[in-house]
Amino acid sequence: MKQNPKAVLFDLDGTLLDTAPDLGAALNQVLREEGRAEVSNDIYRSYASHGANGLLTLGFGEQDYAADQARLRAAFLAAYSAAIHHHSVLFPGIEEMLSELQQQGYLCAIVTNKPSQLTQQLLPYFAPLNALDVVVCGDTLSVAKPHPQPLLYAAEQLAVEANQCWYVGDAERDILAGRAAGMTTVLAEYGYITPDEVPAQWPADHRIAEPAALTALLRQLTLA
Ligand SMILES: O=C(O)COP(=O)(O)O
Numbered sequence: 001m002k003q004n005p006k007a008v009l010f011d012l013d014g015t016l017l018d019t020a021p022d023l024g025a026a027l028n029q030v031l032r033e034e035g036r037a038e039v040s041n042d043i044y045r046s047y048a049s050h051g052a053n054g055l056l057t058l059g060f061g062e063q064d065y066a067a068d069q070a071r072l073r074a075a076f077l078a079a080y081s082a083a084i085h086h087h088s089v090l091f092p093g094i095e096e097m098l099s100e101l102q103q104q105g106y107l108c109a110i111v112t113n114k115p116s117q118l119t120q121q122l123l124p125y126f127a128p129l130n131a132l133d134v135v136v137c138g139d140t141l142s143v144a145k146p147h148p149q150p151l152l153y154a155a156e157q158l159a160v161e162a163n164q165c166w167y168v169g170d171a172e173r174d175i176l177a178g179r180a181a182g183m184t185t186v187l188a189e190y191g192y193i194t195p196d197e198v199p200a201q202w203p204a205d206h207r208i209a210e211p212a213a214l215t216a217l218l219r220q221l222t223l224a
């Protein structure tokens with residue numbers, strides 16, 4: 001049985017932070033170094049929640065990336081790490097939304113698939129994200145989303161039950177992980193969706209078109 005929420009867990013890329021410009025710049029740097037054609041902003045943007053592997057597959061094609069995966073991935077991560085925060089910004093309304101949640105006493109956490117080294121390098125540039133209670137990254141455990149374990153681990157760290165948590169994310173694997181963890185799931189529709197994905201088919205409990213809609217939803221729920 002779902003209970004009134006005590007904690008809200010968030011995906012990072014595409015949900016709290018608009019990191020696509022820096023991820024895309026890193027991809028294009030590696031493509032240039034390898035003598036390949038660059039990818040335009042509107043294309044790479046939609047793949048930004050699919051991480052390094054998703055972006056490199058987009059840029060090099062499945063076969064060529066698979067043939068040289070370790071080297072290309074290392075080059076991408078080095079390029080990204082060297083300019084990780086140059087153009088990344090909080091999505092509009094995130095700062096206000098987080099501060100309202102915290103004022104209302106909700107615990108807040110990040111559960112991202114981004115590797116910890118990159119996450120720890122990036123977060124200090126965004127003050128509102130440093131006040132969050134727990135951060136779980138893609139390599140914190142041996143499994144990552146869509147596996148539910150990182151979400152359950154975050155709940156454990158927050159000392160709340162899974163059914164007292166909401167999970168907000170922009171990718172299908174976020175919704176699947178949240179559902180498998182027994183959490184209430186919220187799809188951030190303003191995030192990154194690839195042209196071949198059909199988010200309407202994802203089993204999210206709620207959908208928000210902007211961050212402010214999350215606080216409105218939680219308010220409605222407490223009044224009900
Ligand atoms: O870096 C990734 O794999 C994507 O990160 P996310 O889980 O915060 O969207």
Ligand SMILES: [Mg+2]
Nearest residue numbers: 011013014049
């Ligand atoms: Mg995401």
